[in-house]
Amino acid sequence: MTEHDLNETKDDKVIVSAEDDEESLATDYLGLRDEEIREICEALENENAERVHEILLDLSPSDKAELLEKITLEQRRAFMSGFSVDFEAEAISNLQEDVRCQVLEDMTADQIAHIISDLESDDALDLILPLDPDFQREIMRRLSAKTRIAIEEGLAFPEKSAGRLMQREFVAVPQFWTVGKTLDYIKAAKDTLPEDFYDLVVIDPSYHVVGEIPLNRLVRASRGDKIDALSLKETHPIPATMDQEEVATIFRNEGLASAPVVDDDDRLIGIITYDDVIYVIDEEAEEDILKLAGVKEDDFYSGIFSTAGARMRWLCVNLLTAFLAAYVISLFDATIEKIVALAVLMPIVAGMGGNAGTQAMTVAVRAIATNELSGANAWRIIGKEATVGLLNGMLFSVLIGLSAGFWFHNLGIGCVIAAAMIINLFVAGFFGASIPVILDKIGVDPAVASSVFLTTMTDVIGFFAFLGLATLFLV
Numbered sequence: 001m002t003e004h005d006l007n008e009t010k011d012d013k014v015i016v017s018a019e020d021d022e023e024s025l026a027t028d029y030l031g032l033r034d035e036e037i038r039e040i041c042e043a044l045e046n047e048n049a050e051r052v053h054e055i056l057l058d059l060s061p062s063d064k065a066e067l068l069e070k071i072t073l074e075q076r077r078a079f080m081s082g083f084s085v086d087f088e089a090e091a092i093s094n095l096q097e098d099v100r101c102q103v104l105e106d107m108t109a110d111q112i113a114h115i116i117s118d119l120e121s122d123d124a125l126d127l128i129l130p131l132d133p134d135f136q137r138e139i140m141r142r143l144s145a146k147t148r149i150a151i152e153e154g155l156a157f158p159e160k161s162a163g164r165l166m167q168r169e170f171v172a173v174p175q176f177w178t179v180g181k182t183l184d185y186i187k188a189a190k191d192t193l194p195e196d197f198y199d200l201v202v203i204d205p206s207y208h209v210v211g212e213i214p215l216n217r218l219v220r221a222s223r224g225d226k227i228d229a230l231s232l233k234e235t236h237p238i239p240a241t242m243d244q245e246e247v248a249t250i251f252r253n254e255g256l257a258s259a260p261v262v263d264d265d266d267r268l269i270g271i272i273t274y275d276d277v278i279y280v281i282d283e284e285a286e287e288d289i290l291k292l293a294g295v296k297e298d299d300f301y302s303g304i305f306s307t308a309g310a311r312m313r314w315l316c317v318n319l320l321t322a323f324l325a326a327y328v329i330s331l332f333d334a335t336i337e338k339i340v341a342l343a344v345l346m347p348i349v350a351g352m353g354g355n356a357g358t359q360a361m362t363v364a365v366r367a368i369a370t371n372e373l374s375g376a377n378a379w380r381i382i383g384k385e386a387t388v389g390l391l392n393g394m395l396f397s398v399l400i401g402l403s404a405g406f407w408f409h410n411l412g413i414g415c416v417i418a419a420a421m422i423i424n425l426f427v428a429g430f431f432g433a434s435i436p437v438i439l440d441k442i443g444v445d446p447a448v449a450s451s452v453f454l455t456t457m458t459d460v461i462g463f464f465a466f467l468g469l470a471t472l473f474l475v
């Protein structure tokens with residue numbers, strides 16, 4: 001091997017090593033690997049406390065939360081009973097709600113009060129909310145007056161409102177201050193300020209919001225500059241009673257890092273930061289996806305019986321609509337007795353209609369949730385989805401018509417199912433887009449109820465069209 005070959009080999013090794021390092025680094029950011037979870041669980045089972053402490057010391061709060069979520073209830077209790085000191089408040093706060101409740105229910109009120117004291121007010125409120133009211137009161141008695149008042153104020157706001165989402169730690173400065181005085185204030189009050197903040201809120205003597213200053217704008221200014229001259233006059237105050245979905249829409253549309261929250265008198269009472277809004281966006285998106293399937297939020301971590309009970313109610317609704325479709329089929333039982341091939345082909349018509357309708361419905365529900373679909377463009381979107389359904393129906397009618405005709409050696413059956421396919425896919429596109437719009441207009445959550453009505457329409461009209469055309473032209 002020549003010196004040139006050796007150098008090339010070394011270079012290849014360096015490249016491979018660098019790629020491996022990048023892949024390993026990316027995996028670290030994405031969370032715990034299964035091997036790491038197995039290793040720490042084995043150390044726990046072998047009662048190797050020193051190794052457990054060593055591993056937990058290297059984990060971030062989000063990794064510790066992921067660990068607790070992926071292990072069994074017994075293992076979770078073993079970790080929290082023997083190594084609770086290694087799980088900081090932020091790790092507990094990052095847990096999914098059902099898992100967090102299980103962890104907290106095994107703790108004393110003193111332990112939970114200690115955790116809450118280490119959290120910012122919005123995270124503290126989120127942690128205590130799902131707990132039993134009597135247990136809540138027991139915990140509240142052990143909190144400092146400042147923390148207790150902040151949580152009580154948060155509990156007074158509507159569920160999923162800006163008041164529940166905001167934190168009460170913020171940086172507000174009078175409009176007549178200078179940059180120098182503001183910077184001195186921030187340094188002197190560092191222990192009482194929020195851990196992270198991105199904007200300063202400028203207020204008048206009545207605590208009304210009159211401006212906002214991004215931190216980068218502040219640090220670039222001279223110490224003698226006036227705050228009033230430096231502040232952005234365009235503010236985005238959010239009413240405390242505003243729904244959190246509307247808050248997320250404002251952040252997305254305006255590209256905000258934070259926004260002040262005001263009470264009914266427009267006085268500053270808190271602030272919402274982008275990281276809280278990210279959780280809202282994830283939560284609302286997850287909730288809508290789960291509702292489309294009739295599954296409740298956090299179903300993944302719920303117990304077997306509670307999960308079965310929640311899904312049972314939804315399945316009962318679907319059972320009732322299935323009887324309606326069965327009734328339509330029963331109207332044509334004589335036709336089916338004469339042409340048995342119809343019974344074989346019926347599921348194709350219903351299945352294609354259901355899938356096409358679900359596509360249109362998913363797009364419509366998502367657009368309503370993000371405020372992209374409203375009365376101004378509803379008919380245009382409905383018309384588009386109906387046309388898409390019609391075009392797909394015409395395309396697949398040729399395919400299914402020829403297939404059915406050759407399969408049963410009957411051109412008439414092929415023509416009937418082709419016509420039924422066109423009708424049902426057109427109906428699927430029309431109702432898939434219009435049902436969520438109608439439900440939203442009458443105040444019903446389209447993510448919850450759309451699928452029931454859509455399935456009923458596509459099944460009933462699909463069966464009626466197919467069997468009705470067969471009765472007219474084949475019998």
